[in-house]
Amino acid sequence: MEPTREKLESAKALSKSTSEALSKAEQRASAARLRFDEARLELERAEADLQRVENESTAAEVQLKSAEEEHSRRLAQVRNIKSEKEREATSESRGKDRRAQPAVRDVSPLLFDDDGRRLPFSLPYIGPISISTSVVHGRGLVASRDIEAGECLFITRPVLSANVPQSRECFNRHSRCPTRYEPSYAGELEGYAEDTLLDELTCLSNILEDEELQTCENLDMARRIFGAFRAQMSSSDSAPAVHEMDVLLATGDHPVNLDTSEHYIEDEEALGIIRRNAFGPDFHNFDAIARRWTQTWPQEECFYNRILGVYPLAAMINHSCCPNAIRVFGTVPKSEIGTTVIDEECTGKDVMIVHASTKISRGEEIVWSYIPPCGPVQRRRHMLKKYGFVCECTRCAKELEVADKLIPTLETPDDQKPLIERIELALSNSGMPNECQRLLRVGYSTMYIDYFNAALRNMPNKNERGVSDLLKLATQLHFSFVQCNNACTEHISILHLCYELVSITHMNAKDGGERTKTTNLIRFWTEQLKRAHMVRYGELGHNLELVRKAMKHTQLVLRSDGGFFRVGCKFI
Numbered sequence: 001m002e003p004t005r006e007k008l009e010s011a012k013a014l015s016k017s018t019s020e021a022l023s024k025a026e027q028r029a030s031a032a033r034l035r036f037d038e039a040r041l042e043l044e045r046a047e048a049d050l051q052r053v054e055n056e057s058t059a060a061e062v063q064l065k066s067a068e069e070e071h072s073r074r075l076a077q078v079r080n081i082k083s084e085k086e087r088e089a090t091s092e093s094r095g096k097d098r099r100a101q102p103a104v105r106d107v108s109p110l111l112f113d114d115d116g117r118r119l120p121f122s123l124p125y126i127g128p129i130s131i132s133t134s135v136v137h138g139r140g141l142v143a144s145r146d147i148e149a150g151e152c153l154f155i156t157r158p159v160l161s162a163n164v165p166q167s168r169e170c171f172n173r174h175s176r177c178p179t180r181y182e183p184s185y186a187g188e189l190e191g192y193a194e195d196t197l198l199d200e201l202t203c204l205s206n207i208l209e210d211e212e213l214q215t216c217e218n219l220d221m222a223r224r225i226f227g228a229f230r231a232q233m234s235s236s237d238s239a240p241a242v243h244e245m246d247v248l249l250a251t252g253d254h255p256v257n258l259d260t261s262e263h264y265i266e267d268e269e270a271l272g273i274i275r276r277n278a279f280g281p282d283f284h285n286f287d288a289i290a291r292r293w294t295q296t297w298p299q300e301e302c303f304y305n306r307i308l309g310v311y312p313l314a315a316m317i318n319h320s321c322c323p324n325a326i327r328v329f330g331t332v333p334k335s336e337i338g339t340t341v342i343d344e345e346c347t348g349k350d351v352m353i354v355h356a357s358t359k360i361s362r363g364e365e366i367v368w369s370y371i372p373p374c375g376p377v378q379r380r381r382h383m384l385k386k387y388g389f390v391c392e393c394t395r396c397a398k399e400l401e402v403a404d405k406l407i408p409t410l411e412t413p414d415d416q417k418p419l420i421e422r423i424e425l426a427l428s429n430s431g432m433p434n435e436c437q438r439l440l441r442v443g444y445s446t447m448y449i450d451y452f453n454a455a456l457r458n459m460p461n462k463n464e465r466g467v468s469d470l471l472k473l474a475t476q477l478h479f480s481f482v483q484c485n486n487a488c489t490e491h492i493s494i495l496h497l498c499y500e501l502v503s504i505t506h507m508n509a510k511d512g513g514e515r516t517k518t519t520n521l522i523r524f525w526t527e528q529l530k531r532a533h534m535v536r537y538g539e540l541g542h543n544l545e546l547v548r549k550a551m552k553h554t555q556l557v558l559r560s561d562g563g564f565f566r567v568g569c570k571f572i
């Protein structure tokens with residue numbers, strides 16, 4: 001009996017101490033839970049604070065940037081006024097020497113017929129460049145000082161020109177069935193334009209041969225143009241660079257001494273020079289033009305004047321797939337005589353305007369891409385065969401190094417996934433450095449654009465997930481273009497697309513936090529668009545009004561049938 005009671009007592013004691021321990025443990029656990037909840041709250045508060053600080057700092061950065069821009073714009077204005085006054089003061093002493101006129105750094109607004117800004121301007125405009133006979137590939141242009149992205153390098157007129165009416169007439173006369181487009185028409189159109197240039201050269205040769213055709217003006221012009229052709233043909237070390245510059249520009253005040261036997265150039269040789277020296281319209285390729293011309297398409301809707309032009313100075317520029325310069329074409333606006341300083345002789349003239357597409361250091365060579373820079377390396381090499389060389393720029397070398405790694409993954413025959421999704425998957429599994437991935441992406445950009453078009457079409461209610469996935473992809477492509485210094489049409493259309501996608505996100509954003517995020521995104525993409533337009537059209541980025549005009553201009557082009565992308569949003 002006794003031992004049983006003892007056992008009972010000790011069991012009771014044990015149970016009591018166990019339940020005391022349990023309740024203590026529960027107390028500790030609930031205190032710990034309390035501390036954990038407090039810590040979590042604290043963390044959430046800290047995260048929210050961090051987000052707010054980040055948002056504020058982005059907004060502050062944007063504000064600071066626009067303040068800096070405003071400041072440098074004002075400074076530039078003040079400097080312009082000052083240097084204009086200095087120019088006025090010294091212009092008399094300079095007499096009629098046009099080449100001595102002080103440099104105007106940017107005349108790009110001329111492209112947009114900006115009546116508000118008066119510029120002392122005459123053609124050609126030569127910026128911070130000079131001809132060098134000792135670059136890697138023979139002769140070339142080099143920067144004569146440090147140059148900022150978007151700065152104007154030079155503006156010239158064509159010395160020979162195949163204009164739209166002539167070329168169109170020739171095209172319609174020769175096309176076998178002008179109402180139905182055939183792929184060969186694009187090549188034919190280019191050929192007709194080249195023949196037109198050859199005819200122009202023959203006319204000039206006739207002037208030099210036949211005294212009855214000669215007037216003071218056309219004789220001098222004919223001599224200069226032949227001089228420019230001769231300069232192109234001469235070997236790199238034959239002519240002194242300064243004199244060559246005058247000849248190449250078909251300008252300058254001293255007469256060109258041309259041996260009478262020098263004005264004759266064999267057709268085949270001349271055609272060869274024309275092919276290396278002629279430049280076509282900016283946003284359009286021959287395929288797009290030929291396609292249009294087989295439809296009833298009014299002449300007035302044409303926003304380029306010429307199919308091909310010969311620009312000897314521009315033809316001094318060597319090729320790179322990672323260019324640092326870009327060209328656009330425009331017409332110098334007409335202006336009332338007496339109210340503007342634009343040289344009367346320049347108005348209505350067709351010009352090529354060349355800008356820096358990135359920073360260029362003094363002495364660095366000016367290079368641009370001879371072909372659309374958006375194809376993969378193999379296609380670019382194929383297209384460059386026409387120019388008789390194999391490009392060995394850093395982009396080509398890097399792409400060749402990694403392309404083989406990617407291509408086998410893309411060639412799975414039974415893979416039904418769209419190409420871009422396969423490319424992205426292959427890239428993310430490739431282990432390649434970001435830089436190489438970006439270079440490869442630019443090669444496929446036309447397909448990316450098709451993919452974006454199709455994705456937007458198939459997304460009628462524009463759901464948030466789909467839009468943000470597209471935006472991520474478009475952002476990658478934007479940075480890829482930046483990596484190659486390309487301010488090409490495809491790049492601008494990608495920026496327009498990003499802007500459109502962000503606007504959709506903004507419309508979809510419900511609460512305040514989401515709206516702040518998308519407002520910051522809109523600011524970011526507005527900056528990117530401004531910068532790209534600045535690079536494409538010169539220092540426009542400093543003036544919002546001109547950016548708006550530039551955007552309207554590219555929007556018009558991108559929306560046209562020949563453009564790359566149709567954009568629907570309004571900007572800024």
Ligand SMILES: C[S@@+](CC[C@H](N)C(=O)[O-])C[C@H]1O[C@@H](n2cnc3c(N)ncnc32)[C@H](O)[C@@H]1O
Binds near residue numbers: 316319388391392
């Ligand atoms: C329009 S010209 C450029 C000026 C030329 N360097 C000169 O001395 O007259 C084009 C020619 O320059 C050469 N060239 C230009 N870019 C090149 C490159 N990246 N690699 C090799 N040769 C190049 C090729 O011979 C090409 O046919």
